[in-house]
Structure formats: structure tokens, C-alpha cells
Amino acid sequence: MIMNNALNTPAAGQQTRILVIKLRHHGDMLLTTPVINALHQAWPEAQIDVLLYEETRDMLSANPFIHHIYGIDRKWRKLGTRQHLCKEWQLLKALRQQNYSLVVNLADQWRSAIVTRFTGAPARIGFDFNKRRGWFWNQCHTQLASVADHQKLHTVEQNLSVLSPLAISPVNDVTMSYRPEDWQKVQEKLQSKNVDAAFIVVQPTSRWFFKCWDESKMAATLTALQQDGHTLILTSGPDKNEKAMIDKIRALCPSERIHSLAGELSLRQLAALIDHAKLFIGVDSVPMHMAAALQTPCIALFGPSKLTFWSPWQVRGEVIWAGSYGPLPDPDQINTSTSERYLNAIPVDDVVAAARRQLL
Structure with a gap:
């Protein structure tokens, strides 16, 4: 499978790197931790980063399986157009420089799809959301996970279903960490x-x-x-x-x-x-x-x-x-x-x- 190959054969001298994207509220961020746990279980040596809204950082900042958290600060909008775009561009460049092997996009915003594509990761998974079906969303991801059963699933189970293209074992535990x-x-x-x-x-x-x-x-x-x-x-x-x-x-x-x-x-x-x-x-x-x-x-x-x-x-x-x-x-x-x-x-x-x- 292309996804597994991308993770199991990283470029010489590079550590396997994974980015998880979720841009929602505090509770939503906590319920993404089973995905992070499952990725860590499948690839214990991988560096797992997360992209989130800055105000939700505390939900994941003490998680032992997360290497680095990148935040989108919604206060950037108050800086004026020029400074706002500068901040966004700096973030995109920082993410691209990580040379991710895999990006897991749990979000449904166009912004998350653009970030996913810009990373240049060889494996980029997202959800096949009904409201996002079309050429651009498809181009931003290399594979899309079905949402057909989401109306019957808990949010934790919905999140975990994004991993179906990877064929890895799910981890059902939600993790709240502190120091x-x-x-x-x-x-x-x-x-x-x-x-x-x-x-x-x-x-x-x-x-x-x-x-x-x-x-x-x-x-x-x-x-x-x-x-x-x-x-x-x-x-x-x-x-x-x-x-x-x-x-x-x-x-x-x-x-x-x-x-x-x-x-x-x-x-x-x-x-x-x-x-x-x-x-x-x-x-x-x-x-x-x-x-x-x-x-x-x-x-x-x-x-x-x-x-x-x-x-x-x-x-x-x-x-x-x-x-x-x-x-x-x-x-x-x-x-x-x-x-x-x-x-x-x-x-x-x-x-x-x-x-x-x-x-x-």
C-alpha cells in the first residue's frame, strides 16, 4: 500500500514524520487523541506533530506522543492583511520544511486541505466529505476515507475512521495529559x-x-x-x-x-x-x-x-x-x-x- 510504503521507507537519514490536522474547539481536540495514539502504536519511532487553533493548545500540549504543536492564532486577523498573510506564509513554510511522510487531515476546512497539499507529503489522507467533493479537495489528498457511516458513529469513531486507508489497528482510548x-x-x-x-x-x-x-x-x-x-x-x-x-x-x-x-x-x-x-x-x-x-x-x-x-x-x-x-x-x-x-x-x-x- 502506498501509504505504508511512504512511512516504512523514509528518505535516507530522515526520521519518519507525521502531521495531524484538526481545526476545531477544545473538546474536539481531546477526541483526536485516539488517532494520535493509534499512529504512535503503529510507528513508535515516528515524530508526530499537530496543527490546531492556538487557543486549544493546552488540550494536547502535555501529550507524550506529540513532538511539536503548530498553532494557527485567530488573532492574526487583527494584525492587518499584510502581517496576517506573513504569519500564514511562515507557518506553511515551517510545515513544508518538516518533510512529512504522512499528513492526516481530520478537518473539513479548505484551509486544512491547502495546508495538507502544501506540505508535499507523499501520503495525505482526508475525509471524503459530501460538501467537499470535487477536483480541488481530491488533489489536496492522495486518499480519502469514507464518511458513509459517520451519522451512526461517535466522534471518536469518526476520527479513527480516517485511518482506514492505512490498515493499522485503532486505539480507542482518549488521553488527557497534564504535567x-x-x-x-x-x-x-x-x-x-x-x-x-x-x-x-x-x-x-x-x-x-x-x-x-x-x-x-x-x-x-x-x-x-x-x-x-x-x-x-x-x-x-x-x-x-x-x-x-x-x-x-x-x-x-x-x-x-x-x-x-x-x-x-x-x-x-x-x-x-x-x-x-x-x-x-x-x-x-x-x-x-x-x-x-x-x-x-x-x-x-x-x-x-x-x-x-x-x-x-x-x-x-x-x-x-x-x-x-x-x-x-x-x-x-x-x-x-x-x-x-x-x-x-x-x-x-x-x-x-x-x-x-x-x-x-
Whole structure:
């Protein structure tokens, strides 16, 4: 097979180099790690690089199988046309100079196809997306993987299907990596709050509030766990609206054994915190996927997202879906700025019971 030959017979004196391209959000980046793991398993000595959006770097920056990360900074647009094009050209040249043997393009943007072609790699795999069928997309890739079954597959399985032309064994594990210094920083924050015992991490927020549960229901759940004697650590992103939600929830709870690190942690530090928790409770968000990847016991509250695509992969715990309690709108028809809380159909008692089962 051309692909395998390209990897198994690199030019004299050169190390085998592979580039993986994915230009999406934080959670999407985490769910690409099975592809990286599979490539590493097939070619342990290969140098695997990744091209991503700069703001998602933390999701992969501690991954031990990644040699180098190249970032596209969306702030380049603010530099003016000349400087923006200069940055793009510098990136293209840097990638071409790597002499990649294989490029795996998981993205669907035209930009990703152009980068794939410009690398000059002898093997360039992408997806045969319906919306991209045509001469140019074909020319940018040497082989295209079918997307015929994607509507029935989880995002992890969709990503792994890009490797079908390579005929290598898939690796299903999602990997969230952090460094020792990340946990050290978290420990310092916990010590400053006199937290020295086991704790539960709770992430009630998402950047899309329609994915969130009502603050009073979350507070009632946390109060029950406080009364059971558990210590709770609340987390959120740095957005002021997310932090305001955390403040509202805390105000509805007893003051004992509840602490906030909302907006204070990097993504890697958050991963370290979740990894050391005895339970994670959260809504459909990046931390939920982190908890599943880290195999921390997890209660995931899920609303009108596509369960087939986005349920926590290989979760150790329970997914509580609002659709089990009442009708939900079509995920493709939702106005993401709506104030509707679709998770509110989920009863507090069911979440408390699920948490207690995981804490046994």
C-alpha cells in the first residue's frame, strides 16, 4: 500500500514524520487523541506533530506522543492583511520544511486541505466529505476515507475512521495529559482553602447556557452531598457569566465544605484537579470529556446535544439525559443564545442518587 510504503521507507537519514490536522474547539481536540495514539502504536519511532487553533493548545500540549504543536492564532486577523498573510506564509513554510511522510487531515476546512497539499507529503489522507467533493479537495489528498457511516458513529469513531486507508489497528482510548507542575499548582490552591481531604469536582457551566441545569437544582444536589459530608470544588471557565453562575449556586448552598476555583485554572490544571477527584459532576462540556478520559467517576448531565456523537467516551459513571424525562428539540435547530434550560427536566433526586451510587 502506498501509504505504508511512504512511512516504512523514509528518505535516507530522515526520521519518519507525521502531521495531524484538526481545526476545531477544545473538546474536539481531546477526541483526536485516539488517532494520535493509534499512529504512535503503529510507528513508535515516528515524530508526530499537530496543527490546531492556538487557543486549544493546552488540550494536547502535555501529550507524550506529540513532538511539536503548530498553532494557527485567530488573532492574526487583527494584525492587518499584510502581517496576517506573513504569519500564514511562515507557518506553511515551517510545515513544508518538516518533510512529512504522512499528513492526516481530520478537518473539513479548505484551509486544512491547502495546508495538507502544501506540505508535499507523499501520503495525505482526508475525509471524503459530501460538501467537499470535487477536483480541488481530491488533489489536496492522495486518499480519502469514507464518511458513509459517520451519522451512526461517535466522534471518536469518526476520527479513527480516517485511518482506514492505512490498515493499522485503532486505539480507542482518549488521553488527557497534564504535567506534575500542573498538579502542584492545584495543590497550592487547595491548600490555601484548607482542602486536604478527598473532594468532588463540580462543573455546572458551559459556554452555551442552554446546556446548563437550573442553579437552584444544582444547589439542591450539592447541598445533599454536603450534608453527606463531602467536600465540593466548583469550577468554570473564566467568562464572567460562568463565574456569576458559580456565585449564584454557592449562595444557595451551605457555606461548609464548598469552595470555588472558577476561572482560576488552566485546562491542564483543571485536568489535574479532576484526575485527583473522587467524583466529577458536570454538564455537556470539555471538563466532562476530560473526566471520562481520566477515568474519574463521572455524573454527566446531558441535554439536546447529539448523544451518538458527543456522549462522554468510555465514561466511568452515568450519563443522565434530559430526553429520558421529556421531549427535547432537534440539536440542529437550537438557537444557541436561547435562555431555555433544557436540562431542567432532570430531577434533583435522580442526580443525587446517581452521585451516591458512584461514591459507594
